Amino acid sequence: xxxxxxxxxxxxxxxxxxxxxxxxxxxxxxxxxxxxxxxxxxxxxxxxxxxxxxxxxxxxxxxxxxxxxxxxxxxxxxxxxxxxxxxxxxxxxxxxxxxxxxxxxxxxxxxxxxxxxxxxxxxxxxxxxxxxxxxxxxxxxxxxxxxxxxxxxxxxxxxxxxxxxxxxxxxxxxxxxxxxxxxxxxxxxxxxxxxxxxxxxxxxxxxxxxxxxxxxxxxxxxxxxxxxxxxxxxxxxxxxxxxxxxxxxxxxxxxxxxxxxxxxxxxxxxxxxxxxxxxxxxxxxxxxxxxxxxxxxxxxxxxxxxxxxxxxxxxxxxxxxxxxxxxxxxxxxxxxx
Numbered sequence: 001x002x003x004x005x006x007x008x009x010x011x012x013x014x015x016x017x018x019x020x021x022x023x024x025x026x027x028x029x030x031x032x033x034x035x036x037x038x039x040x041x042x043x044x045x046x047x048x049x050x051x052x053x054x055x056x057x058x059x060x061x062x063x064x065x066x067x068x069x070x071x072x073x074x075x076x077x078x079x080x081x082x083x084x085x086x087x088x089x090x091x092x093x094x095x096x097x098x099x100x101x102x103x104x105x106x107x108x109x110x111x112x113x114x115x116x117x118x119x120x121x122x123x124x125x126x127x128x129x130x131x132x133x134x135x136x137x138x139x140x141x142x143x144x145x146x147x148x149x150x151x152x153x154x155x156x157x158x159x160x161x162x163x164x165x166x167x168x169x170x171x172x173x174x175x176x177x178x179x180x181x182x183x184x185x186x187x188x189x190x191x192x193x194x195x196x197x198x199x200x201x202x203x204x205x206x207x208x209x210x211x212x213x214x215x216x217x218x219x220x221x222x223x224x225x226x227x228x229x230x231x232x233x234x235x236x237x238x239x240x241x242x243x244x245x246x247x248x249x250x251x252x253x254x255x256x257x258x259x260x261x262x263x264x265x266x267x268x269x270x271x272x273x274x275x276x277x278x279x280x281x282x283x284x285x286x287x288x289x290x291x292x293x294x295x296x297x298x299x300x301x302x303x304x305x306x307x308x309x310x311x312x313x314x315x316x317x318x319x320x321x322x323x324x325x326x327x328x329x330x331x332x333x334x335x336x337x
Contacts, residue, residue, distance in 0.1 A: 008303025011091030012083025019299030077306025081327030
């Protein structure tokens with residue numbers, strides 16, 4: 001008998017991705033394409049046009065690379081929200097078309113919750129606090145009372161958005177985070193520990209919430225004041241990551257949980273992983289993160305949440321399949337636990 005899979009479609013922002021998870025929980029690497037604007041940031045309409053153009057190619061690629069047959073697809077899951085409206089609509093349209101053509105269930109999933117579930121599947125952690133650090137979101141999340149509760153979050157922009165905006169002002173193309181990480185590491189290697197604290201940037205933690213617009217403005221000003229790009233990149237990472245880890249530690253203390261899971265594209269950064277591990281070691285907790293391909297937006301994580309929802313008959317009727325760009329993490333009922 002052929003193995004059944006859940007197909008997942010991700011299209012919340014710059015990435016269009018198709019991935020899959022078998023009904024028994026085996027993952028299939030996603031076939032993904034990243035929209036990279038020639039100049040400036042991501043324009044939702046341009047990103048959506050990109051997704052429309054490559055969606056068919058990515059679907060065929062995923063099926064071909066994994067040697068799958070259409071008859072093996074048991075359901076289609078897609079990101080219903082949150083995200084950029086035009087981009088979400090492309091993924092939802094592709095999902096509806098495949099669901100109708102193959103006469104299989106359609107499952108609209110919460111993108112943020114999908115980051116949690118793929119992390120749990122990949123790492124084996126059971127009941128973590130999630131530090132969700134991505135372009136559009138920065139949240140600290142924990143499960144309680146049948147939902148994933150947002151304990152703290154950014155009050156303005158996501159940490160990934162902040163890093164990309166700073167990079168853009170310095171002529172670094174999107175995505176800017178990896179280059180900032182590289183420059184920060186070069187600065188650290190070239191300087192002694194005693195000279196690493198020369199640049200002070202705003203450290204904005206407000207209770208359990210964070211903000212990043214102030215540190216962005218301050219970092220740009222430090223460049224204008226004559227500090228080197230490498231030096232500012234190092235300080236920008238240290239200050240912004242430290243604020244995230246502080247709030248995550250407070251969440252561990254508040255909830256009594258012993259696991260911290262990193263998720264989102266910024267979780268690919270080795271420095272925030274190290275900070276997470278050091279903090280958890282100090283308080284007798286464990287830190288986890290999935291493979292980098294599952295930290296960034298990907299179709300496989302959408303498929304994994306779809307798999308869990310399908311087990312509990314949480315399918316989406318066509319009339320209820322509209323996207324929700326403002327969907328909250330705590331909108332989803334976690335019945336699979």
